[in-house]
Amino acid sequence: MKKSVILGMATIAGLAAGAAAAGTVDDVKARGKLNCGVTTGLVGFAAPDANGEWQGFDVSLCRAVAAAVLGDASAVEFVPTTGKTRFTALASGEIDMLARNTTWTFSRDVDLKFEFVGVNYYDGQGFMVPKALGVSSAKELDGATVCIQTGTTTELNLADFFRSNNISYEPVPIETNAEAQQQYLAGACDVYTTDASGLAATRATFENPGDHVLLPEIISKEPLGPLVRHGDHEWGDVVRWTLNALVSAEELGVTSANIDELSAGAGDNPEVNRLLGTEGTLGEMLGLDADWAAKAIKAGGNYGEVFAKNIGEETPIGLARGLNAQWTEGGLLYSPPFR
Amino acid sequence: MADQTTNPIAFVADGTIPPSPPPANQTGIVKWLRENLFSGATNTILTVLSLLLIYVLLKNTLPWIMNGVWNANSLAECREILAGKTGACFAVLTERWPQLIYGFKYPTDAYWRPNLAFVLMLAAVAPVLFFDLPRKLLIFTALYPFIAFWLIWGGTILVPFVALLGCVAAGAVFQKLGKNSFAAGFFGAIIVALVVWKLGGALIPEDASEGAWLSAVPSRDLGGFMLNMMLGLACVSLSVPLGIALALGRQSNMPLIKWVCVIFIEFIRGVPLITLLFVASVMLSYFFPPDSTVDLFLRVVIMITMFSAAYIAEVIRGGLAALPRGQYEAADSLGLDYPQAMRLIILPQALKISIPGIVNVAVGLFKDTTLVSVISMFDLVGMIRGPILASTEWNGVYWELLGFAALLFFVVCYGISQYSQWLERRLATDHH
Numbered sequence: 001m002k003k004s005v006i007l008g009m010a011t012i013a014g015l016a017a018g019a020a021a022a023g024t025v026d027d028v029k030a031r032g033k034l035n036c037g038v039t040t041g042l043v044g045f046a047a048p049d050a051n052g053e054w055q056g057f058d059v060s061l062c063r064a065v066a067a068a069v070l071g072d073a074s075a076v077e078f079v080p081t082t083g084k085t086r087f088t089a090l091a092s093g094e095i096d097m098l099a100r101n102t103t104w105t106f107s108r109d110v111d112l113k114f115e116f117v118g119v120n121y122y123d124g125q126g127f128m129v130p131k132a133l134g135v136s137s138a139k140e141l142d143g144a145t146v147c148i149q150t151g152t153t154t155e156l157n158l159a160d161f162f163r164s165n166n167i168s169y170e171p172v173p174i175e176t177n178a179e180a181q182q183q184y185l186a187g188a189c190d191v192y193t194t195d196a197s198g199l200a201a202t203r204a205t206f207e208n209p210g211d212h213v214l215l216p217e218i219i220s221k222e223p224l225g226p227l228v229r230h231g232d233h234e235w236g237d238v239v240r241w242t243l244n245a246l247v248s249a250e251e252l253g254v255t256s257a258n259i260d261e262l263s264a265g266a267g268d269n270p271e272v273n274r275l276l277g278t279e280g281t282l283g284e285m286l287g288l289d290a291d292w293a294a295k296a297i298k299a300g301g302n303y304g305e306v307f308a309k310n311i312g313e314e315t316p317i318g319l320a321r322g323l324n325a326q327w328t329e330g331g332l333l334y335s336p337p338f339r
Numbered sequence: 340m341a342d343q344t345t346n347p348i349a350f351v352a353d354g355t356i357p358p359s360p361p362p363a364n365q366t367g368i369v370k371w372l373r374e375n376l377f378s379g380a381t382n383t384i385l386t387v388l389s390l391l392l393i394y395v396l397l398k399n400t401l402p403w404i405m406n407g408v409w410n411a412n413s414l415a416e417c418r419e420i421l422a423g424k425t426g427a428c429f430a431v432l433t434e435r436w437p438q439l440i441y442g443f444k445y446p447t448d449a450y451w452r453p454n455l456a457f458v459l460m461l462a463a464v465a466p467v468l469f470f471d472l473p474r475k476l477l478i479f480t481a482l483y484p485f486i487a488f489w490l491i492w493g494g495t496i497l498v499p500f501v502a503l504l505g506c507v508a509a510g511a512v513f514q515k516l517g518k519n520s521f522a523a524g525f526f527g528a529i530i531v532a533l534v535v536w537k538l539g540g541a542l543i544p545e546d547a548s549e550g551a552w553l554s555a556v557p558s559r560d561l562g563g564f565m566l567n568m569m570l571g572l573a574c575v576s577l578s579v580p581l582g583i584a585l586a587l588g589r590q591s592n593m594p595l596i597k598w599v600c601v602i603f604i605e606f607i608r609g610v611p612l613i614t615l616l617f618v619a620s621v622m623l624s625y626f627f628p629p630d631s632t633v634d635l636f637l638r639v640v641i642m643i644t645m646f647s648a649a650y651i652a653e654v655i656r657g658g659l660a661a662l663p664r665g666q667y668e669a670a671d672s673l674g675l676d677y678p679q680a681m682r683l684i685i686l687p688q689a690l691k692i693s694i695p696g697i698v699n700v701a702v703g704l705f706k707d708t709t710l711v712s713v714i715s716m717f718d719l720v721g722m723i724r725g726p727i728l729a730s731t732e733w734n735g736v737y738w739e740l741l742g743f744a745a746l747l748f749f750v751v752c753y754g755i756s757q758y759s760q761w762l763e764r765r766l767a768t769d770h771h
Binding site: 044182202315 | 414415418559617622713717721724727728729732735
């Protein structure tokens with residue numbers, strides 16, 4: 001009897017989970033809040049400020065999606081996740097989307113049954129060394145001790161890079177970025193390697209950032225992007241096109257400064273009109289209001305504004321646009337047309 | 340006689356000579372130094388080396404502490420103020436103080452609620468810790484969990500009220516039925532409590548918390564050292580009774596009870612706490628539908644309680660085993676039944692023996708509450724590792740923050756261990 005009760009409960013739980021996965025857009029609307037998974041804290045990408053308000057590059061995307069779906073950029077419940085809990089939180093339905101600097105890889109997309117809806121930051125693994133070491137290229141690092149976070153793709157990339165260049169290294173395994181900073185500054189390792197954005201953020205906190213250099217080699221591709229569960233394509237579309245709307249807005253010159261003027265009525269650029277809903281029925285196709293994209297852009301500005309505000313060159317992190325520039329300016333950002 | 344007056348005796352002592360002070364090297368600080376620090380070549384060398392070590396430590400840390408900056412808005416500002424001198428940046432503590440204590444999402448205007456709960460907690464644990472206080476105060480201790488729940492989580496007062504009602508009803512049933520048969524009283528109490536909670540839960544309207552006097556705070560918004568204290572207190576107070584029950588169950592003659600207890604204890608002791616926490620936070624959310632999961636705080640409390648109860652059970656089993664067989668036989672020969680024998684003869688002695696072990700587990704448990712930071716709960720360490728170190732202002736401040744956390748934990752843990760030493764002295768009935 002006990003067994004049948006347990007089985008029955010499992011069935012009910014399964015059915016309920018299935019039902020919840022069926023229509024995330026409707027769930028979010030009914031709840032009035034978007035559950036968005038973010039990191040427990042990464043400089044510039046997501047962290048609560050002194051007032052407890054979440055700020056950051058990934059956080060802005062959550063706010064934009066909430067604005068598009070619910071019309072309110074603050075209707076977000078931020079669910080902090082660690083590297084270990086993020087995928088189960090998404091798979092179990094605890095969160096509706098995950099915007100947590102997660103690298104888009106084959107196995108995560110296919111095997112873990114998630115759907116990456118795009119890339120909001122193109123990253124890559126780099127090296128940082130003290131200037132005093134006199135090294136100008138990663139290929140000169142023969143015999144160096146390298147601080148590396150265990151259990152990450154960076155560890156595997158590093159092994160590949162050194163083997164293919166036929167040079168030796170000695171790994172110093174560490175657990176967190178915070179620990180790595182201390183180890184590196186204390187001289188426990190000659191080189192610190194992780195994502196280039198992380199290196200720049202780390203270097204910005206040093207007492208003398210000028211004493212350390214980032215080597216020119218980028219040895220891996222780390223496309224970071226938001227993801228949703230497999231199987232709910234309507235919801236995937238909403239998140240994907242919200243991201244695309246932010247990117248397109250920058251390309252089309254729609255900023256938080258001129259958006260009120262542009263969305264007041266149909267202008268003479270048809271793509272801007274379609275994007276902002278003053279023309280066509282794109283919002284209706286998504287199951288949202290006509291001005292969904294306008295609301296998403298108003299939440300924090302277009303992609304370029306979000307970038308500049310959180311991690312751009314004016315901020316202490318000081319990341320250049322690099323690969324994350326628009327395709328028209330030599331970067332990789334390329335939104336499909338709004339048509 | 341004239342002889343005597345003309346030739347007076349040169350000296351007659353008319354009193355005792357006052358004792359002269361001991362030689363300078365046999366008294367006061369000099370003697371103490373000689374005996375304790377310089378009583379031989381080896382000890383002298385060790386003393387000198389220790390002094391050197393202390394000097395080097397102080398030389399490095401004192402300027403760091405004394406130069407500390409208490410007012411700044413970011414690490415960069417701290418460095419500007421210090422202008423190259425060594426010095427700590429304690430400004431992070433002053434700026435993020437509420438976050439370190441309450442977490443970053445607890446409503447600012449409600450900080451008085453956990454504060455009040457903390458003060459009441461001191462009043463509630465006092466009669467438990469100090470037996471000389473009037474026993475009537477224990478009534479407040481029994482009410483405290485419900486008051487604290489209401490204060491910290493807020494919302495409608497009906498929830499803690501119904502919970503209290505269930506407990507009272509269960510207690511009454513146990514009193515009534517437990518006299519004749521322990522089992523009837525025990526299971527009757529559980530059934531009655533469940534019925535009251537179910538009925539009461541159904542009666543509370545869904546939106547009861549909407550306009551409540553204390554605004555409702557979800558568990559997710561708890562954090563900081565407050566979370567450590569809550570977890571530590573809840574788990575210690577729950578796991579001691581559970582541990583006693585498990586220890587007695589393990590010694591039971593009834594095979595079913597005995598084996599359930601043995602398997603539970605051995606299983607829990609064979610599994611690291613962190614895996615249990617992952618089960619609580621990750622696996623259980625797969626089994627429950629997304630909207631009706633048990634509260635994460637409750638799940639974590641259950642897991643930590645189970646974990647420490649297994650350890651406390653083994654500590655108490657050691658105490659029980661240390662009692663001479665004659666104590667059990669004496670209790671039997673007095674005609675006491677099992678609950679009476681345990682309550683009046685065995686447990687008071689066994690628990691006294693177990694105090695150091697239980698305190699050891701309690702201190703360890705309190706420090707283990709920081710492990711919840713790996714399942715993305717923002718306890719003190721979680722706040723430091725996550726939001727504070729990840730803010731653009733404070734990224735790179737380590738010693739100050741972690742030193743502060745260590746200090747807080749040290750104060751609490753040292754207090755617990757001092758209390759246990761006092762308790763042992765107080766309970767010492769044997770004469771050495």
